[in-house]
Structures are given as structure tokens and as C-alpha cells.
Amino acid sequence: MEFFTEFPALGRRDLRDLRLAIDQSFKGFSREYGEQIEALFDPLLQFLIGFERLLQATPWPIFILVVCGLAWLASRSIRIVIGTAVSFYLIGLFGMWEDTMSTVSMIAVSTILCLSVGLPIGVLMSRSDRAQSIVTPILDVMQTIPSFVYLIPVVMLLGIGKVPGLIAVVIYAIPPIIRLTNLGIRLVDSEVLEAADAFGANPWQRLTQVQIPLALPNIFAGVNQKSNHHDVARDGRDRIDDWCQWIGTTGPESGLQPVSCNGFVKWDGDRCTRHHF
């Protein structure tokens, strides 16, 4: 009877050995390959730092002008452009300009990263049911496990800093982009696709002239979700640092600081990517 009431778990000692073994092998792994892996992520780090420097060095009026220009291109709405200008002006007024530049560069770089990785995967998924059935459960896992779980090994490998923050954001934010790219392409009107075939489009022309443009409203919904997910990383580097410390040792209070400028930037990105799709 005992067999049914007590789960036949491993013994205390076995479990400890198992834990130790995993621990050891991971430590060994990070000792062995830590540097190479760090070197692998180095270009990313350099890019992030370079981009941040560029933003910091840009005179603020020019930055606001460029952002307003982008907002106009994306939304064609004068209200949103004015809102953008006012938000950034207020941010500067409250002395949060520098922090905001970090946030913006983080968002920009992670968005570029997410799109350049997420789009091809989404496209692949839309073209093959097999790819879809393989990728979907991975995305499910990525979206359900809490981010500190995968951050622990990342932090152990790469230390605390910008890159783990970026990785956290990307892992958290990329699933919606992949999913919605896949969905968007699969939902493209089959008659329009047939027209592309009938006019002799090759697979690349079909993808770039029909499938992606018609899936764009959905893909943008993914990008929009992504930029709003920056809650995870809070405010770029500072938050991630706090947060990683919290994972390691300290209490939870540091991860919860609300950052007002983050809110402004998010509002803006949201309006612009939503646009009238």
C-alpha cells in the first residue's frame, strides 16, 4: 500500500549528488567556455554601448526632432508627434534625459535583435507545419518560465551587465513576434497569394512583396507587445543590475522601482506601432 501513498522519490543523498553533479558540470562548463561565450556576445555589447553613446552624444533638440520625424512617418498623426515632443521635453525637464537615452538604446537594440531573429523564425514556421510544431512548444516554455530562471545561468556565465539584460528582454519579447509573424503570414488572403503565383512571382518576391507586407499589421502587434514588455528589464542597465542582485542575494524591493520615463517612452512606441493598422 505504501507504494501508492508515498511517491517513490530518490533518496536525500541521491538528490544531493544529482544537484552537485549538475552544479559541478555547469561550473566546469562556464570555466571552460565562459570566455568564448563572452567573446561571442561581445559584438552585441559593443553595438549596445556604441548606440547608447551615440544617443547620449546627440544634442537633445536633434534627438527630439529625429524621434518626432520617425513618429510622423509611422503614425501620420500630428497629435502623436506633439505628444512625443512634449513627453521627451518633460523627461528632460525632470532630469531623466541620460537614463532615458539608456532605455531608448536598450529598446532600440533589443527591437532590432528581436526582429532580426524573430522574423526569419516566424517566416520559417509559416512555411512548414513541421517547423511550427517544433517551435511552438519552445515558445510556450519561453513564455511560461519566469525570467530569473533562465537568467541565473546567463548571469553565471556572463556576469551582471547589459548583455544579460538584453538576453532577458529578447527571450521574453521574442515569442510574440515569432508567433504573430507566423500567424500573420498564414492568414494572408489565399487569393492574393494565388495572384502572386499567377503573375510568376518567385518565392522571395512572394515573401517580400505579398506575405510580409500583408502580415505587417500582425507583426506590428507583436513589436508593440514587445516594447511594452520592457517592464521586465525595467529601465535598462540599472534595473537589470538591481534585479540580478536580487536574484543573487538581496531583498525584492530593488526590482520594483517604478520609472516614469519608461512609461512615456512606452506610450510613444505604442501609439506609433499601433497606428491605424
Next chain:
Amino acid sequence: MTTKIEIKSLYKIFGPDAAAMMEKVRSGTTKEQLNDEFNHVLGLNNINLEIPDQGIQVVMGLSGSGKSTLIRHINRLIEPTSGEVWIDGVNVLAMSDAELRDFRRQRASMVFQKFALLPHRTVLENTQYGLEIQGLAEKEAKKRARHWIERVGLAGYEENYPGQLSGGMQQRVGLARALATDADILLMDEAFSALDPLIRTDMQNILLDLQSELHKTIVFITHDLEEALRIGDRIAILRDGRVIQQGTPQQIVLKPKDDYIADFTKDINRGRVIRLKTIMKSDNGQQGPELSGDMLVEDAAQLVTDSPSSHARVMDGEGRCVGVVNITDLIRAMARPDIESRIEDL
């Protein structure tokens, strides 16, 4: 008249095990049996069709009769289960992927029932689409696209998006896009079926106008007999994936092959289908207006009624008299067959 497109013993079966079903279909299994007993759909059943160069071939049939399936075999959007498609002596089914793409770019363009325009592109950009795929330089493509937009009567709408246009105008874009590639074959799958009757007549006129100048080989699908008779130089009638009759509009109306087709054609305005040369009698010296043998009975009736004579002389292309008709012949030709038989009964 030379043959442009030749379709030989074409079969299409939809289902996972189509090839294995071929034998059953060849030995006479019907569409219904195949569906009920073997869960396969018989799309096309032994189609043989010779489509003449520079003419309008109409394919007519009710919904589900296989029209769309048939037209998609001509540019191989659908692969047959068995059979052959030849165009200008070239076997379409033997083409490689690249050859097929080239064939679709240069030789055969298509107009779709629900227009199938690209919603994110303007009218001009939509019309350019085929040219872009051909790889034509932007400037030349724009120039040609503008030309065709004007020809279909859409000048001034170049910068509009399809969503801002009515159905009729969208289909004009569809037509302009298809014409712009200069393909010699035009495939039209119920291109006007989604339009209101008045607009549909407009579009038919545009098409006939253009055709009188362009002389393309057009395959025109419709489920509407009026439209078929108006547009078609030749008509093939499809039922359950089979061609049950083919011929000129007159042949279909005057000699329906079975009750099914007779039923279709009985309410048709015959005066708009039958031509003078079909009903004329040999020249007996009667005088009257000189009319072309290709003139429709309805138009001739009007002219003869307006003239002092009760006869008309029927002329051929060289201006020679080939026969005469009188007003009674004209009225009889327009009468519906069922009424004719009723009159005989009285």
C-alpha cells in the same frame, strides 16, 4: 482558325490517393460515387478542349462544376492527376519551375473573381505588379501602368488604394494589371461575377472593346449564360467536371445537346444570340436594307421595322449578297422554342 491552347484528356481528382482513383474514374465511376464511397472529389473528368487563337473561349457551368479547377490548369496553378495541356505546341506540364514562372510572367495573366489586389499598394503600384516581377525598369513600368489605367477608364485614380474604390473600379485595376504584362493569354475566373448587373455590363463592354483591338486569347469563366452568350466566341459547358457541350453561342442556343442545357437556354433572349446568316434564305431578289450576315437578329428586326421594305438583304464581308430575310423570319428566330411548340399545338 489555329488552336492556341489544347487540353487533352485532362483529369483532376482531389484527395490523398488521387492517382489510385484514376482507374475507377476511367472505368466510369461518377463524381457522386467517388465522393460517397472513396472520399475523393472528382474535379475534372476527361476534358478535351481546343481553344482557338485570338478568340474568347467561355467556360460555363454551375458552382462546383470545375470551372476554376480547369482554368488553373492552363497556367498550372493546379497540377493535373492525368492529362496534357499544350500552348502553342509547348507542353505546359513539362516546364521546369523557372520556365513556368517565365511563362506566367510573359505569356498568361489572370483576373480574379474577388480582384485579389494588394491592399497596401496604390492603383498604380498594383497595375505595375506584373511588370515589377518581370524585372522591368521602374520608369518604364510606371509609364506602361499609367497607359493601361487610362485604357480601363481609371485615369485620376492612380494614387488611390484599392480599399477606397468600388468593386467595379477594383476589377478595372485587376484588368489593367493583367493587360499591362502584354501576355497573349488572358485568364478570367468569374471576373465580373461579383459585380452589380449594370457595372457588369459596363465591364463586358470594356473587355469587348479592348479585345476588338488587342486580339488576345481569352479564357473567360462564368456561371451566367447571358454573359457567356454575350462575351463568348465559343462556349464550353461544364457539368460535374465534364464538358457536356461546346460550340458557338448560336449552336448552344439552337441545338442544346440535352435537356439540362435546353433548360438553361430556354429563357434566353435569342434575338441577341442568333445572327442573320444563320436564318437567311437564298436570295430571291427581294429588295431592302443591306445588312451584315453577322448582325444580330434583334438589331436587324429594328432596322427592317424602320424601313419601308419588309425584307433585308444579307451581305458578306466583301459586300456580296448572300441571302435575304423577311420580318417573319426575324420574329420567328426570336421566339422561344417552348412557345413555338405551344403555337403548333393550338
